[in-house]
Amino acid sequence: MTCIHCRGEMKSATAPFHVDRDGYHLMLDAVPAWVCEQCGEAYFEDREVEAIQATIRTLDRQAQRLSVQETGTAS
Numbered sequence: 001m002t003c004i005h006c007r008g009e010m011k012s013a014t015a016p017f018h019v020d021r022d023g024y025h026l027m028l029d030a031v032p033a034w035v036c037e038q039c040g041e042a043y044f045e046d047r048e049v050e051a052i053q054a055t056i057r058t059l060d061r062q063a064q065r066l067s068v069q070e071t072g073t074a075s
């Protein structure tokens with residue numbers, strides 16, 4: 001596999017992944033990925049991307065329960 005940025009060689013490794021959502025931030029330290037030996041660009045395969053998206057969907061639902069609702073009746 002070749003890096004789309006610098007055409008360097010990509011190795012099977014891990015890379016951190018973070019996403020900023022409304023109400024929370026998700027930080028994964030070591031997601032399996034292809035990482036460029038030259039520039040460090042990380043490329044996630046479909047399987048990992050789908051797993052991350054499934055995690056975000058679940059977190060979105062749970063975070064909504066935990067977030068303060070403007071019309072809520074928290075006491």
Ligand SMILES: [Zn+2]
Binds near residue numbers: 041
């Ligand atoms: Zn590169």
